[in-house]
Amino acid sequence: MNVALYARVSTADKGQDPQMQLRELREYCERRGWAVTGEYVDVGVSGAKDSRPELNRLMADANRRKFDAVVVWRFDRFARSVSHLLRALETFRSLGIEFVSYSEAIDTSTPVGKMTFTVLGAVAELERSLIVERVRAGVRNARAKGKRLGRPKVAVDRARIASLRSTGASWRAISTELGVSLGTLHRLCSKIPSELPAASL
Numbered sequence: 001m002n003v004a005l006y007a008r009v010s011t012a013d014k015g016q017d018p019q020m021q022l023r024e025l026r027e028y029c030e031r032r033g034w035a036v037t038g039e040y041v042d043v044g045v046s047g048a049k050d051s052r053p054e055l056n057r058l059m060a061d062a063n064r065r066k067f068d069a070v071v072v073w074r075f076d077r078f079a080r081s082v083s084h085l086l087r088a089l090e091t092f093r094s095l096g097i098e099f100v101s102y103s104e105a106i107d108t109s110t111p112v113g114k115m116t117f118t119v120l121g122a123v124a125e126l127e128r129s130l131i132v133e134r135v136r137a138g139v140r141n142a143r144a145k146g147k148r149l150g151r152p153k154v155a156v157d158r159a160r161i162a163s164l165r166s167t168g169a170s171w172r173a174i175s176t177e178l179g180v181s182l183g184t185l186h187r188l189c190s191k192i193p194s195e196l197p198a199a200s201l
Contacts (some may be wrong), residue, residue: 001033001034001035001068001069001098002034002037002066002067002068002069002070003029003034003036003067003068003069003070003071003100004023004036004037004038004039004058004061004062004066004067004070005025005026005029005036005038005040005071005072005194006040006041006054006055006058006070006071006072006077006078006079007021007022007025007039007040007041007042007072007073007077008041008042008043008052008055008078009021009042009043009044009047009056010044010045011033012093016194017168018041021073021077022041024073024102024144025073025094025102026073028071028072028102030130034069034071037067038058038061038066040054040057040058041053041054041071042054049068053199055078058070059088059091062091062092062095062097063095065095065096065097067097068096068097068098068100069097069099069100069109070092070097070099070100071096071100071102072099072100072101072102073100073101073102074101074103074104075101075103075104075106078101089108089113090141092108093108099113100113100182125141126162160178161174161178161185164177171185171186
């Protein structure tokens with residue numbers, strides 16, 4: 001099996017060398033009889049970032065099917081969060097690429113690894129559902145208390161609009177004067193006396 005190795009050290013990892021991660025990963029692959037076809041190493045890049053030069057290159061090569069599996073030293077060296085990890089694993093699964101985390105002993109090519117991935121996905125889905133339900137409950141509670149939701153209504157002085165129009169002011173000038181959008185003014189056009197003279201924008 002052809003595999004790609006990914007390693008990362010951040011600016012906070014003082015004195016750390018990515019070669020330590022790579023050395024252990026190479027030895028692991030050698031024991032399993034896997035051929036390392038590419039190494040992707042981000043140095044001095046925070047794990048909080050979704051976008052990293054070498055990680056981006058790895059994902060691009062994954063889409064080109066340049067390897068059969070991705071091997072990392074530890075989850076936190078690869079993904080910034082569980083949701084980021086799951087998105088990457090979903091991408092790998094759709095491409096038929098396995099994922100191995102050396103320190104956590106997770107290998108999606110094995111039954112246990114597949115089960116772990118399924119559990120992680122279920123937990124993430126549950127979390128999303130709970131967030132949606134909390135938001136809906138908050139909206140229901142606010143409505144029950146009589147609170148108005150959404151954008152506040154814009155109070156527009158129609159008499160003032162009529163006065164400005166009677167002087168020949170354009171809709172754009174009125175919009176600037178009153179601090180409301182042109183769209184709002186146009187919606188009110190039909191409600192303003194029709195005898196007012198038209199003016200260009």
